Amino acid sequence: MAAQVMGGPLVQVRDLVKTFAGRGTVLRKSKSQVQAVAGVSFDVLAGETLSIVGESGCGKSTTARCVTRILKPTSGSVVLFGTEISQSSQETIRPLRRQFQMVFQDPYASLNSTMTVEEIISEPLIVHGFPALEIKERVLAVVQQMHLHKSDLTRFPHQFSGGQRQRIGIARAVVMQPKFVVLDEPVSALDVSIQADIIQMLEGLQESLGLAFLMIAHDLSVVRHVSDRVAVMYLGKIVEIGTNKQIYEQSSHPYTQALLAAAPIPDPRVERARQRIILKGDVPSPANPPSGCRFRTRCFKVQDICSQVEPLLIDPGVGHQVACHFPEEINLITKRRV
Amino acid sequence: MTSHVDQPQSFLIRAFSVGRRPQVAFGLVIALFWLIVLTTVSIWAPYDPLEAVGTRLIAPSMTHLLGTDALGRDVFTRVLYGARESMPIAAAVIVCATVIGTLLGAVAGYAGGWVDAIVMRITDVVMAFPAILLAMAISAALGPGLRNGFIAILIVWWPIYARLVRGQVLSIKQREHVEAAISIGATRRRILQKHVMPMAITPVLVNATMDFGQVVLFLSSLSFLGLGALPPSPEWGSMITEGAKNFYQWWIAVGPGLAILTVVLGFNFLGDGLRDVLDPRSKGDK
Numbered sequence: 001m002a003a004q005v006m007g008g009p010l011v012q013v014r015d016l017v018k019t020f021a022g023r024g025t026v027l028r029k030s031k032s033q034v035q036a037v038a039g040v041s042f043d044v045l046a047g048e049t050l051s052i053v054g055e056s057g058c059g060k061s062t063t064a065r066c067v068t069r070i071l072k073p074t075s076g077s078v079v080l081f082g083t084e085i086s087q088s089s090q091e092t093i094r095p096l097r098r099q100f101q102m103v104f105q106d107p108y109a110s111l112n113s114t115m116t117v118e119e120i121i122s123e124p125l126i127v128h129g130f131p132a133l134e135i136k137e138r139v140l141a142v143v144q145q146m147h148l149h150k151s152d153l154t155r156f157p158h159q160f161s162g163g164q165r166q167r168i169g170i171a172r173a174v175v176m177q178p179k180f181v182v183l184d185e186p187v188s189a190l191d192v193s194i195q196a197d198i199i200q201m202l203e204g205l206q207e208s209l210g211l212a213f214l215m216i217a218h219d220l221s222v223v224r225h226v227s228d229r230v231a232v233m234y235l236g237k238i239v240e241i242g243t244n245k246q247i248y249e250q251s252s253h254p255y256t257q258a259l260l261a262a263a264p265i266p267d268p269r270v271e272r273a274r275q276r277i278i279l280k281g282d283v284p285s286p287a288n289p290p291s292g293c294r295f296r297t298r299c300f301k302v303q304d305i306c307s308q309v310e311p312l313l314i315d316p317g318v319g320h321q322v323a324c325h326f327p328e329e330i331n332l333i334t335k336r337r338v
Numbered sequence: 339m340t341s342h343v344d345q346p347q348s349f350l351i352r353a354f355s356v357g358r359r360p361q362v363a364f365g366l367v368i369a370l371f372w373l374i375v376l377t378t379v380s381i382w383a384p385y386d387p388l389e390a391v392g393t394r395l396i397a398p399s400m401t402h403l404l405g406t407d408a409l410g411r412d413v414f415t416r417v418l419y420g421a422r423e424s425m426p427i428a429a430a431v432i433v434c435a436t437v438i439g440t441l442l443g444a445v446a447g448y449a450g451g452w453v454d455a456i457v458m459r460i461t462d463v464v465m466a467f468p469a470i471l472l473a474m475a476i477s478a479a480l481g482p483g484l485r486n487g488f489i490a491i492l493i494v495w496w497p498i499y500a501r502l503v504r505g506q507v508l509s510i511k512q513r514e515h516v517e518a519a520i521s522i523g524a525t526r527r528r529i530l531q532k533h534v535m536p537m538a539i540t541p542v543l544v545n546a547t548m549d550f551g552q553v554v555l556f557l558s559s560l561s562f563l564g565l566g567a568l569p570p571s572p573e574w575g576s577m578i579t580e581g582a583k584n585f586y587q588w589w590i591a592v593g594p595g596l597a598i599l600t601v602v603l604g605f606n607f608l609g610d611g612l613r614d615v616l617d618p619r620s621k622g623d624k
Contacts, residue, residue, distance in 0.1 A: 065517070070521055097522065097523035102517075104518055110515050111518075123522060127528065
């Protein structure tokens, strides 16, 4: 891990809320509002990887876009490197962007098809006014680091495979040598054989640049492999956050437990022996979330209190926070209550 | 059609193979023909387009390929000279309309909000009238003449491009590569110039090519109705009016009619071919 000597965390997100207005008509403004992110708080420390997992539509990508200020949060605070940016203008944030970057999910859509690879990778440097000589040097260096060839620079994105394109996307994100990179499902659009490749490359970068990652993902095995800490989101809220070990071996929230139970384990004996939790129903609409605990409509432990009082994210142990009225640590593999 | 859509082909190879299709080749030949006529007709044209060169209303013969009109002018020469009347104005209309429409459409689509609302309401108002009626009203108010015809057509034509470009910009600005540009800190101007417009411009080029013929037709329609070009000038539309007056001398109207037909058809085919070159996803052959 990098020798980052700093006081507080690199990234501090507090009570982040992002509301999307529903579609209104000409005569009447729409009253329906969708709270995609409904009060999310977390820190990212220097050099660590925090992963956010959850089903599609739970607000994890929206959270990522609010942190990088592609979207403007409705309320709450986002502090990057000690600067509050949640409501700042793009012009104010621009100089800070040297230090935080983003890698996108879709390696096809996230590269401009009318630009050459060289133009794509050097664009951040051009935007931030680096001298021409340094741009050339840095682009060449990062291209080598990403196992691309020098001759690739004059080619266009459509001439590459998905894995290569994602490497181009990563090169664009790290060419300015940032300290913090948001990875929005960086491997979920790729073949499994290429995923490992990309993950390794990201880990290498983390080591050499001392990067902190905020990774959005839904593949639990990938998350377990790369994360230091994991946050589980459900319907716009974090329901459980803790270290890798706390989440994977001592999960306390019924939703986390259900998620883990749904992920297959590549060992038939363990797979047969382990406890199964099958959730009923679908994720409720974020336009009309359930009262009290948002997970109560699908929870196997639901009781009266769950519909009346919203459970807060509380800390039962060291850094392990759970939002549930009846938290209970279960190691799903051994079925033992811890 | 074989399905080698994803096969990367260079722009030139694609342009060449598309250009060899009979339809597109036809369009290309017609466009080139009129371009040559337009630039060189004064050198080799057999007669003067404005002077009587023979007896009135002679039927087509070897000396007068398309006969003569009611004033004894050579119809064939006048048809050739007609290209010099309509085509530069049509080109000017297309250029001005695409520039105005693209700028306003891009700004409206990218800025959104009240800017978008204002621009789009203006286009709504213009497009709410039948184009030919509005153009007639405008040129009637301004008085006849090709310059006023140009202004009238421009006014009814630019909203088409404004809408087209706005729609393109609206969809392109949602794409992930634009988010990526925001996240690296690109300015709004740079995003619009480098990440949105290069992709929005393709359909504009295709439409502009196809519309060229339409504008020629539109201008002739105005002249036919006595708005547009003034009498002595050899404009195709006004020549057809003369043909209508001398209905039994069919050659007077057929010449300019064929000229309009070939221009409209030719540029339509050319636009089709251009679309196939610029956007390999929609290969035009059935």
